[in-house]
Each structure stands twice: as C-alpha cells, then as structure tokens.
Amino acid sequence: MNNYIESLQWRYATKKFDASKKISEEDLNALKEVIRLSASSYGLQPYKVLIIENDDIRKQLQPVSWGQSQIVDASHLIIFCNEINVNDDLIDNYLENVSNTRGVAIEELKDYGDFMKSKITPLTSDAKINWAAKQTYIALGNLLSAAAQLKIDTCPIEGFEPDKYDEILGLKEQGLKSTVAAAIGYRSSEDKTQFFAKVRKSTQELFNTI
C-alpha cells in the first residue's frame, strides 16, 4: 500500500511528454487489462476504449483539444467512449456473456435481466448517457493509478470538443460518444510542472466521519 500511495504522489497531470519515448507492448497490454477489469454498474461496461496510435488522426484531434501538445506527443492517446444506446440489447449481450462465462442457462438469468432493465430502460436519454459516462471514469481512475505504478506518466483530458472527436473518429455511426481521454507515455525533462508540489484538499477538509 505504501507503494500505491507513493505512486499516486509521484504522478501528476503531465503537460509535456517526451515524444521519443514509447510504452512497451507488455506495459500497454497490462494497462488494457486494468481497464478491462475495472468495475462498472452491474458489470455492464457500457463503453468502448479507443487507443489512438495514428499520427495523422492525432494531428486532427489536437486543434479540437485546446491545442494541447499531449495529444500528439504522448506515446498513446486513450479515448473512453460511452454507449449512446443504453437499451435492452446492452443488457442482453451482458447476460449472454454471463451465461457463457459461468455456464449458466440464459433462462436462469431472466429475472436478473428484467431487474436491470426495469432500473435502466426507464431513464431519460440524458440520464442514460450520464450514467454510462460515469462508468468510464472508474476505468480512468484505475488506469491513472496502474500507470503510475509502472512509472508511466498520464494526463487525463476533459479539455476537448466531444462533438468534433465524434466526427473525426466516426463514433456516432458506431453508437458511441467520446467522454474523457488520457494521454499516456513519459514526461519530458523540460516539463516544469513535474516539480510543482501536489495540491490537494486536506484530510480534514475532504472527509467527514459520522
């Protein structure tokens, strides 16, 4: 746990990446597994995760990302995209996965499926998208921590124009909407922000024990 906390203290939102350094395939696969194993509401994982390596696409994304250099300089750009159509299909696909993974007949899962549907289907379209988007932040939090343990730098990025991302990446056609991104790679020695002290609320301010 000391190591976990030290990693969190080490990490910071990297402003300037060393464009010459690439994450190894082994480390990238480990980070993908961390994202894949992340918790989500009912385990539904109502999202997809894009890993952008292509330089041309990243050059197109940069101007609609407040011009941030991390978009093009980081080793990889990860974009979390939530499902737009949160409907019975999403739940039925999940039930099929449960059935296959656990060797349970699909009929035995019907009541549980109906329960999930009764909770999710009646939500408004906006509420569904917000619910799905929130789940991606669990995976994002997990990614940031796991990367830090590997001494891989990260910059979580909300500062982009989601509609433009959706257009450039053709996401709408895939029933997806870009939610939040993370640039991952290695800090540049020139990034002065790495020397800034971390700013956080005090324990007293943040927590209230009842």
Next chain:
Amino acid sequence: MNNYIESLQWRYATKKFDASKKISEEDLNALKEVIRLSASSYGLQPYKVLIIENDDIRKQLQPVSWGQSQIVDASHLIIFCNEINVNDDLIDNYLENVSNTRGVAIEELKDYGDFMKSKITPLTSDAKINWAAKQTYIALGNLLSAAAQLKIDTCPIEGFEPDKYDEILGLKEQGLKSTVAAAIGYRSSEDKTQFFAKVRKSTQELFNTI
C-alpha cells in the same frame, strides 16, 4: 503490476459482508489517502467524502438503498458527495490552496483562475453537477483498486435514492449531493457470489486500436 492485476481479479462486488470484521484504522487511513490523492478535473476535487460508521444512520439508509445488507453489514460505508454550487468560490478556494502549497503569490494565479472560471462558470447547473459527479468516480475507481491490494472487499453502490440520502444526511444544507457509495469491509464466507467467475467484455470487444 502482476500484483495490481491479480488484485483486480480477486475483487468482486461483495454482496454479503462479515459484519463482525472491522477495517483497521491504519488501513482506513491509507484508503482515505488514496481518495485524497485521486485526480480530478483541474485538481479541483469538487466533492466531499462521508465515512459512515454510525449504526443508526446506516439503518436509516438501508431501506432507501434497495434494502441492501451491505449498507449495515460492511465495516464502513463511504459516500461520495459532489458539490452542488460549482462556482467561482470553488476555484478561488483552490487557488488559495495552490498559493499556500506552492508558495506562489495569489496574483500570479489570476490568469489561470480566470481560465478555469471561463470554462466552468458558463456551464448549465445540470452540466456542473454531472461534471462534479464524474470526478467522484475517479476516486471511487481508485478506492476499489487500492482496497483490493489490501485484500479489503468493496461493493460500489449506485442503487440508492440520492434525494433520501441527502435528506437523512442533511447534505443539501451543506451544498452537497450524494453521488455514489461504496461499502468496504470483509466478505462473509457465506457470500456465494465470491465464487462466481468474473464477467468482462473480451479485449477484442472492448478496445479498438487505431
């Protein structure tokens, strides 16, 4: 990293906690530090975190939490609450913290503060609340992973009536809104779900590399 991934494989949404087992103060403090060090948009941490130990309050929360036993049986109940009033004060408080932590004159931070205000202040009330709520999910994701490394069980909980929580806990008066919760403690040997295989989308299904 193997240890990190093994911990994620070990964890599951615990359905039945052993009500006799309590998390040590040392471990609880470590988990609080993990939450406190979690990333958030601009580092603003637009939330508070309640740690509910009181049995009477937990008994009041259970019926408005779909009756889930985790609410009363877990060692601790953590409730993430986002700030309702996302305004200039939140940013000014943050700037004061930056100034104190880094020994920088507050005047030197004015441009950065104005930039943040220009991005956040114009958002609609709903957009602000959603933005703040999403940040709590980063901390939640971090909490789940860190707890697993300590072999502490968790159950993330969205299944509660936020308005009722806000009423019971007097949150509105504090400018807060309950967002998501996590029961933390130790699994009961009787919890059958601990033996179920983990269900996740395949790497092929979840990721798209471009």
